Amino acid sequence: MIKKNENIQETENSLKLKLQDIVVGRNNEIEAIKMQFDSVWEGHSAVTVIAGDIGIGKTALVKTVLSDLSKLNGACVYGKFELYKDKGPYIPIVQIMEQITNYMLTLPEEKFNRIRKKLKELGRDKALITRVVPQTQRIMSSTGRIKDSDYQKLKIRMEKAFQTFITIAAQELYPLIIAVDDIQWADIASWNIIKSINDPISNHDLYMILVYRNNLEKYRTKVKSMLDKLSEKKYLLEINLESLTTEEVKTMLREVFSGDFENTDELVSLIYRKTVGNPLYIKQMLNMLLENKGIYYNPGVKKWCLDSCKAKDINLLDTIADIVNRKIDRLSPEAKELLEIASCIGSRFDLGLMERITENQFQRLKENLVELCHAGLIVKVFEHPGTDDTGKFEFFHDRIYQNIYEQIEADRKEKLHFDIAIELLNHPDKIYIEENILPITAHLLKCKISSKGKV
Ligand SMILES: Nc1ncnc2c1ncn2[C@@H]1O[C@H](COP(=O)(O)OP(=O)(O)O)[C@@H](O)[C@H]1O
Ligand SMILES: [Mg+2]
Structure with a gap:
């Protein structure tokens, strides 16, 4: 509830910030993922693939899951492919390797020294890693030049080097959880590394979560052919993420407005009609409603209210691009x-x-x-x-x-x-x-x- 002299603008802004962070529902998916993760405790590698439309909540789900699993002592790392991949190759590989390096740097000295010793196995190929991920020099020194004029051989050596590094990481940081987001934008070189990490001949148990957007045929075809080539399929779980339900939208609104909304049902039905339960749309829509005063604070009843006329100004056919x-x-x-x-x-x-x-x-x-x-x-x-x-x-x-x-x-x-x-x-x-x-x-x-x- 707003105190009389409180600045409404400020409250609206803090409401918007609250809205950004809130995550509701997804209990079944989180449960299924945790069960899958249990198989890593039982001594297997496992892969979960999360697919869904744009803005449906794939990234939010992964981040929630990683936060939960890190509380269960999992070493969680996250990397994401970028839409404009020509802005930088190996982006998620670099992100993942940097986070693993940071984890290693926090380990007790004895364990850290053991890792350094194991990393020596890489020999000269350490340079293949440090060249792509310079931060790894903090845990392994690389000297000498990479001599191999045959591109194909160099490529295989590089994949092998990453595979060895991750195997060591998975053994020492057990259980290691690697999430890779937006694999529909993967470049071949990075994907080959991810594939080699999943190779069942690697002597490690890790949990990998792969996420992709499935709204376009080209993405579906690309990812299908990528996943077909993953050799370890025994412990594969596929999740197709659907829209939020009206109940979940209601929960979201109740939490955002701390229960101080005059007619939540009317707002839920308006929002649901316009967004079909897509959380990205819902949040953008609510943000706009606050901005055009379609949602306003009524000090008379000490509640937030809906101005249906203004709310209708937001066109039903608005796409996210229009918004x-x-x-x-x-x-x-x-x-x-x-x-x-x-x-x-x-x-x-x-x-x-x-x-x-x-x-x-x-x-x-x-x-x-x-x-x-x-x-x-x-x-x-x-x-x-x-x-x-x-x-x-x-x-x-x-x-x-x-x-x-x-x-x-x-x-x-x-x-x-x-x-x-x-x-x-x-x-x-x-x-x-x-x-x-x-x-x-x-x-x-x-x-x-x-x-x-x-x-
Ligand atoms: N379960 C949820 N509850 C509330 N908000 C959510 C939920 N899932 C996603 N969102 C919100 O919707 C927006 C888009 O979600 P995001 O995970 O980035 O979508 P995707 O990765 O599927 O494109 C984000 O602002 C996020 O906070
Ligand atoms: Mg995303």
Whole structure:
């Protein structure tokens, strides 16, 4: 309930933030996943594949599951393929390997030394890993050059090296859980590594969760052929994620409004009609309703209420693209520009880099970012629930990121990629540059025209 003198705007904003975090339902799926995970305790490797439409809640489910499994002492790592994969190859592999490295660095000395000893098995092939994931140098030194002019042989050596590394990790960090999101965007090289990790000849038991979007025929065909090649199928669970039920939507609304909504049933039925229970749509829709006062606070009854006329302004046929575009139109020019720069950095970006790229030309950078959060376009990243602010942000959803990125004019896009690459290269810390060599290369590849005149 709102106190008399409380600022309604502030309450609306905190409501929007609450809305971003809330997750409801999915109990059956979580149970099924936990049962599958039990087979790892029993000494098997297992794979779960989660499929579903855009915005249906695949990523949210995986993150919930990882958080639950980490409480059961699982070492959980997460990697995600990107839509514009030419922005950087091996993205999820790098993410996964970095997180595993971080886990290893927290181990007691005795265990850590044992891992280092085991990693020596890799011999010269350590360099094949450290070249792709420079952060792994923190746990294994790599000297010597990689000598193999035969590309095919080099490729096999590299897959084998990753396989060995993960086997060691799975033995020492048991139980290791690796989640890979959006495999419909996988590149062949990365997928071959994931496949080799799942090879049953590897002497390890790990749990892998693979997630993909199945709304397009091309994604379904691609993923089917990828999964067909996975050799270990005995412990394979497939989950097709469906829409939320009306009851679950009701629970979500009750939690967001702390039970202070005048007529929840009317709101549920309106929302359900418009969104068919897709949580991404539901959350965007609620955010818009708060913005156009279709949902407003009525101090007379001390409750949130629905203004049916205003609520109907949100067109039934609105697609997520329409919703995003309308939101962007309403942004201040600065916030809009920031959003474009962010989309060129990637689906995730950090404040420090943003400050350097914009050379402090934005007086109100932080306020602009807050504006974008309130509009439901970006969210703050907390690495683990309840941990400190990381200074990182990510797009609320890939669909929003895609929409913004695709609308930037080609010349401007190239210039932005160029500026980002230069900024990364100008970083005073050499290690930082080394660790970011893949994204730097990818940005440079995206700005070949602008760079010609400048370099
Ligand atoms: N079970 C759920 N309950 C509430 N909100 C959810 C749920 N699942 C997803 N969401 C929200 O819907 C949005 C899209 O979910 P996401 O997991 O990113 O979709 P996907 O990965 O399937 O495209 C996110 O903002 C997320 O918070
Ligand atoms: Mg997702």
